[in-house]
Amino acid sequence: MPSEARKRRNGQLQACESCRKAKVRCDHGDPICGRCVRRNLSCTYHPAPLTRPRGAKVIPSPPSSIPTATRSPTISFVSPVTPASETPTRTKSLFHKPPSAYGATRFSAIFSENQASFEPALLDVTEDEGSSTVPKVIKTGDRSAALMELAIDTLLNFPTLRVTEILTAGSPYVIDSWVSPTMIQNCLSQIWTQYGALLGGRRSRNSVAQMAIDIMRNTKSSIRTDNEDSDWQNWFGGPRLRWEMIGVVFTWAGFVIKHSQEWDPLFKLEEMKGMNRKSAAEVMNQCASNCLDLCDTDDAEVNDILVVLMKNRWKLQSIIVSDECDRLRIGTGMVVGAFITAGLHRLPHFTKITANSQYRTCLAASLYYLDKCESLFTGRPPLFSRDFCHCPLPLDLSEDDIFNGPDNLARAVAKLDANGWNTDGKIHPTTWLRALCLQLPIREGIVYFSLGVNVQFTKVDIDNLTTQLNDIVDSYPAHLQFATRSQNLSKTRDPCSSSAREFYIKSRLQLDVLQCHFLLQRLSVSRGFVSGQKLLDIAVQMMNVVLSLWLNRDELIHFSFAFDWVVVCYGIPCAGVLCVELLKTAKAHSASERPPLSFSKSDVIQSLTIFIAYLNWIRPSDGNAELCWRLKKVVKRIVDSVLDGTAESAAMPENVPPPPPSPPPPKEANEETTEVDFLSDLDPQLLGLDDLDWLNTIDWTQGDWLDMNQQSSL
Template sequence: MNTNSNRRNGKPASCEPCRLNKTKCDHGHPKCDRCRQRGIEDRCFYHPAPLTKPRNAADESGTGESRPLKRKRPRPISTSGPVFPPAFSSTSPSQGDKLADAVAADVYHPGFLGPGSYAVLLPEDEDAEKRHEREPSVASERSDRELTHQHPLTKSMRYQMANDVLSIFRHYNAIRELVLWYNASNEAGVIPAQLQIDAINGMEQVVDKHDLRNSPPSPEFIAQVLESTSRPLTISQSLEARDFHILCSGENLRFEIIGFLLATAGRSLTFGFAPDLFNDPANRGSKSRFIDELLRASTTCLFLCTMLATVNDINVWMFYENYLFTTMMCGYAGPPSWRRIGELSTQMYSLGIHKESTNANVPVWLRETRRRVFCSSYNQDKSISTFLGRPIRISQRHTDIALPLDLGDDEATGDKPVLQAAVAKLDPDGWNTKGRWLRASWIRLRYISLRFREEILEFSLVKIDENVEHQLLDISQRIRTSWDSLPKHMRYWKTCWDEDIPSTVCLMLIIVDLTHWYNEFMIQKLLDYQPLTLNTALLRVSIDLLANVLTLGTIRDRSYDIHRDLLHAILLFGVPAASVLATALREQQHTGQQFPAEVSRAEIIRMLSVLISHLDAAAHVENSGARQGEANYNLCRKASKIFTRVIDAVLDAHAPGGSEVTPSGDQMLDLFPGPGLDGFESLEFGGFGMQLGGGAGGGGGNDGIDWGAIGQWSL
């Protein structure tokens, strides 16, 4: 900036558009960034003396001479004490930069406004025609307006965060390979694969153009991506899915799509797929560091977009994928996971995808994608809310959204004739009639099951009386009817592993089965018929759940790493089922009451022993997520100790009441002080403490842990 662009007091002058508009100018030269963002760069200039008359203008006396400028009288300097700068002085460059950095009005656009909102209560203009004529101009002016407060993130902070994110493209080849592998092999994906593939491929041109593989991002490129992100994402009804990547990738690259794909790549790497970069023994130790970098970069995108971007579909995708990645790294009990699910629900409600009736003008492929995202988010919300014992964030009472159609990704994102032909072949309930297992199939199945979960959770904190018992039994009957109404090929059968069916499909079938019948387990736990040794319904569903979980441990398919899915199934379904069976064993030993004929004591002991071996082995398996220092390590270690001591007590006939080999109440409590287990503090231990103390009156073992509650999650 030259000297002519400075005020007489030495402070930088504002350009004329910013000065006349009374907005904060960032004093960029020759054109300021504020005018560039508002699209009025051609009008941006710095007047050398904006408040003075021309020197040749006649003064009021008619002498033809201009009046000299008045000089300000100097302020006397006090010498009585130290001199402090004014509290709100803007003389420093950093503060001056802040004051020139107002928030764009688009960032705080309210988004979806439902019935009863202030917008509905405001009186309408009687002249509807004029109102419709005025709306486009208001929308077009919105990008030129600014708020009167400053950006929460200063420009230097935003540039630094953006630089950190874009620097990760030095590994673009590995990121692309991870995203492609995920979409080629993962059965549980939510966003249609072609949208992700087009976006990651579209990034290659900017990676090459700016040589991001070999050099850090330039300031110009950083500014370009920040500016693209700050623009509202407008999707027309005629937009084809194959052209969607043009809006968010390539030259229009946005941080929402970057954060989404980085989280996908991170999950792919965490699941066990390793590109050639990490197969080299010299780089093997860098895998964990790269996973951390992917999570950090994706989360940084999340923060940036919260401050810069208006809510849009890609934003919701990013929050969803980042939530899944966060739970894999931090565990369900980690505070970041709970925060992410809250942020995800906020984004969805702001966009209004929960009210499908208000989204009639979106393309069909986007409508299907929104259904998938909402239903999957609903499923995740039930899982973590149940685990932590906290209120759900997303309820079926507040939505009119339909189940996603049982279509393949290529059909959902295909041309209109292809999509219409595929929809015409579905049955009246929206299922495909060709016996296919699709990504949308698993979303539909789990959403159907977890809607029952929401009903059951309403009774988790109420007293079980005759009326509540009747309602729970009604839900139980509807759970069975719902299962029988599913297409036959969608219901798990034990011999599917021996047939010509991919292991990943068999895995998803068994996970869906576990998710559905865990609802029945929860109902029987709430009913809590005593004595436990004669509660055939609860014992039978517990045995079935644990047996199906342990089936995953027998898979020997080298094309897929089952360890992480096995551990999740153990923690979600196996441990709570095993807690009931172990408690029944202790009760049977103490009372001498025999099990019903259809329940085998020896089978229970064998299954518990196998479960203990899996819990112990998880600490040594690379992709289990339970090695020392990982999210589930403490949980697996403590569960293994408890079940081992219970089995020892049952099998050791020389230890009266198990007092020598089982922990007392105080010892049992000491098993759960570790980090990551805060969510268990308010839960009730499902019977171990009552019997492990030794006698019928040894109630001191109730230490606040309910293993029947910790598995109320879903994958």
């Protein structure tokens, strides 16, 4: 339209819609005014701006009754206007961020703290937050076209209705506070209700393009995280569906697929295209990564759901590849950065318990705990510090308690005991999370003593942490206490039973408790405060719990996805201690000396033999499969050397020639193609079965166990 025609009835030139809504002066530039160019806004001139009634909606989307083939994947579109009462808006601020999320050192702190005084001056320099209701046009261009193509390709891989129904049945076994089954089910229900015709059997690029346009529009708006109504979930689902939530659904699907068995009928469906559990999970992971790219716009905000997507994608990546992969460390740093940017590291003191506050509390406590676990696992400094964080404990509530309305939530909160535990004797995901978070002071102490620079500690310091850990475990409710006697699940053959689920959670919790004791003892032994007897005893207990999971693998089939992680995190450390002490005892026996520590050689050998079978059972599609197989070769050779009597030869007099080395054991069926022989890279003199002194280089009971130079020869 030529500029001469853009005149109001009073003869004045017409302002563009962005300037008119913001009530600022427009320079009437053609085709885009100068203000919109400077602020990168969509600039449109309405043909009759004052004839449309206030609050009326502009051109709606085509009805779902229109055949899919007639829908056009056009990129230029007009956004529907939502009533002001329903529009998620940002708080008007000169620098776009609320002052409560940042400290007094922030560059804009003076303006943020005195925002009320600047309100009259803000009108001409801040964008009217009502501009989100202004019709916007997405212009065709290289980036817009590329994003649209990426969006279409991503939605074409969205699981079908039949697949999502199958995956939903396995959702309860994803025990993770970051994956709420209720939120996922509600989101899927809304997706199939609103976009079922577009994602159905006749799915095509044209059909999903309209859905992509809606999601792109919604992603440009803000998510309200401060509202306390029961409609909180609808701010990022349903008609406000965003790429962040689509990505969370993709990661959820990846989790459930990776948790499935290879023989699951799911992989025989036509839409799975012959993929197995690992390749299908990789597709879900890539689609989640695409959703992250689609969220990366110039005006994007870091919100809670984006943090959930980033963390879930990082976790999905970790269960697809090995947990020792250094690339995962970079992803961890990005997740922590987004977590802090969203303000989850320092939650306010909630005056009212709501679904939103409970969910945010679970996210904050979970990532703070995972940061300490990651630090201990990799031997690297943590990314969070309690001096700058406030992550309160979540209440021990179930999914039904949290998301079934405020009245039901209030009744559930009233039934909790004085310490925040449920009184029904049930174990929820939050029950496990609360128990783990109570151990945080112990893990932080271990991290400080072990990774701190020039940190000095005494035996009293270690004993105090040990006493504190025992008090924490004693404070757990009765239904969380781990029975020290051998537990047997053979009477319960149903893998879906609650007893199998409770046995798994209590075993994992016990492993975390024993891991803290194990690391505390390693600190004491490394400084020479105590002998290694108690460390060995704890290692034997840890190995028994690790093996109990595998021995009950038929009943725990729905949790077998985590077995490779159990081996890597808990099994490898205690197996290392057992192997070293077994060799020391064998050498002492050959030299007619008293063994350094007291233990049953027969029991240890039997445990290590079962552990070898456990390692061999790890499936090729498990992320830590190669690491487990490499460990199996080491443990197997150590046990063979002890049983064959070749370990004693290291203690023979120098004038007695050692016996010839035994031939290597024949390879098993799966070793030829799947195992990686990392021993071939070592010095052959260190690998002779008649001389196993090289194991002293990995003896955790000697010297500084954090000195990586001690392992340089390995």
